[in-house]
Amino acid sequence: MTVKPFVILYVEDNDFVRESFAELLATADRRIVCVADGAGAREVLREQTVDLLVTDINLPDGSGLDVAREAFGHNPTLPVIVCSGQDLRDVARSLGPTAHPLSKPFELEELEALVERLARSAT
Template sequence: MRILYVEDNPELRETIGMLMEGEGRMVTSCACAEEALVLDAGHPFDVLVTDVSLPGMSGTDLARRLLADDPLRWVVLCSGYELGSQPGSWGPNVRTLLKPFELEELEQLLGGIHTALASVST
């Protein structure tokens, strides 16, 4: 499973990025939505995990752009504040994760996504 992780905080980007690695997951990390769009172009990632508050284009705008191309894409929006129910209406595979989150929450979420992706590809 290929994960694109977008986080502007360098310490979090490095730590969470490393923790998401393994279990059949490959993580590519970047600091902004604009870079994420370039990385995703031509060979889309299976999952987008993004902070909502980013410099320049927000994580929610990034998610909407990628979902416009693929409404079934898996997206995890990470935010320090409650996003309400709106992101759930963007597509069936959009999830939210409230910061600060426990690593077990992230692992459980990614495990479920990995299982779902594996069942689609078989």
């Protein structure tokens, strides 16, 4: 029996950051889908089921907040991590109880701990 992987949609416009963190977050139980902008994120959200959205706030074609709101339209209980160099606690609260802020710059261990906690609570 094959176990369905935990699918993470990672939206980050910085190629190096996106590729580095995606490689480090990938495990046998996780599948990371990476995109560089809101348009790519919307396409993934339309075409497949996502278990976690990790998005930068400032994207080249708009706001990661808009992507998060659209993701909630597909799945109102989807866990979302919003990332920015700004204080996002109020923004995350405005998105709802499944949104979690993560301030840049962050360490891989910090992101990994949050992803692991959200993955455990989703199962």
